[in-house]
Amino acid sequence: MQLSTASQIPVELRERFATAQRVLVLTGAGISAESGVPTFRGGGNSAVWKGLPFDVISSAQMVKRDLPAVWEWFDYRRDILKNLAPNAAHKAIVRWQRQSRFSEFTLVTQNVDGLHQYAGSTDVIEMHGSIWRARCISCHSTFEILRDDKRQEECASCGEHLRPDVVLFGEILPTGAFERAAEAAAKCELCIVIGTSALVYPAASLPEIAKANGAFLCEINPERTPLSDLCDVVLTGKAGELLDLIEH
Numbered sequence: 001m002q003l004s005t006a007s008q009i010p011v012e013l014r015e016r017f018a019t020a021q022r023v024l025v026l027t028g029a030g031i032s033a034e035s036g037v038p039t040f041r042g043g044g045n046s047a048v049w050k051g052l053p054f055d056v057i058s059s060a061q062m063v064k065r066d067l068p069a070v071w072e073w074f075d076y077r078r079d080i081l082k083n084l085a086p087n088a089a090h091k092a093i094v095r096w097q098r099q100s101r102f103s104e105f106t107l108v109t110q111n112v113d114g115l116h117q118y119a120g121s122t123d124v125i126e127m128h129g130s131i132w133r134a135r136c137i138s139c140h141s142t143f144e145i146l147r148d149d150k151r152q153e154e155c156a157s158c159g160e161h162l163r164p165d166v167v168l169f170g171e172i173l174p175t176g177a178f179e180r181a182a183e184a185a186a187k188c189e190l191c192i193v194i195g196t197s198a199l200v201y202p203a204a205s206l207p208e209i210a211k212a213n214g215a216f217l218c219e220i221n222p223e224r225t226p227l228s229d230l231c232d233v234v235l236t237g238k239a240g241e242l243l244d245l246i247e248h
């Protein structure tokens with residue numbers, strides 16, 4: 001059922017959103033789709049780079065095998081991203097975070113595009129790092145990559161090579177990121193999952209943790225996912241159109 005007016009938002013979701021104090025929001029590539037950021041598993045050939053599936057070019061092995069190719073892939077994505085802006089969905093979450101009625105509002109993203117922060121969200125748990133940061137492969141120092149700057153090639157601290165400060169397939173998540181997110185998931189009363197195919201772990205386990213601990217689980221996605229059957233409410237549609245309807 002495609003929703004187009006606030007009256008079509010299930011009453012229970014509206015009530016939960018109006019009364020919950022501890023809320024966790026998990027986002028994936030779909031929340032940035034309406035900003036023009038290609039998703040990984042959506043239509044088109046966004047998931048392939050020069051014949052390599054994205055989970056091959058975005059993998060730990062590839063960094064060892066061909067770091068310049070990995071940089072070429074991330075440079076290409078930053079070049080697209082630097083001209084894109086947050087959409088209504090990112091902005092709705094900024095408004096949610098600023099509502100004083102939530103005693104604990106946790107935003108966890110799988111995205112590396114920085115659009116939540118660009119929109120004004122703070123204290124974002126970036127499970128997979130950021131495309132706007134580079135990390136030294138030797139001393140692990142990190143360096144911001146500014147939108148219009150040419151990224152530096154070597155580590156300013158030790159001179160070694162840099163790599164994207166992004167969690168690639170086969171790599172462990174930033175220390176503490178998953179633990180902090182999982183703790184919030186176990187405590188939240190309302191878990192809203194937006195724009196993720198729910199295939200990538202351990203991020204995809206967060207809604208499962210929330211549900212197992214009694215949270216009301218809502219998914220917002222134009223398509224069904226492996227998570228849909230676990231949800232109390234599934235809003236079928238685009239995040240940029242639906243998030244505003246929940247709060248009004």
Ligand code: BV8
Nearest residue numbers: 028029030039040041058110169170195196197200201239
């Ligand atoms: C790890 C950064 C362990 C790179 C990414 C079980 C347990 C643990 C691990 C595994 C496991 N099973 C398999 C694994 C390994 C692997 C994994 O999960 N593989 C999957 C594919 C089977 N996991 C890992 O490797 C993780 N590491 O577990 O380490 C470990 C322990 C010890 C030692 C070593 C390792 C690391 C995973 C992180 C990988 N990095 N990103 C980069 O960006 O290039 S993941 C990548 O996929 C992106 O970050 C992306 O965000 C993420 C998930 O995808 P989605 O965000 O869901 O995006 P997708 O395109 O799939 O879906 C978009 C959705 O939006 C769709 O549903 C679509 O319908 C919807 N949509 C479209 N338009 C809209 C919309 N929704 C709303 N509105 C719209 N307008």
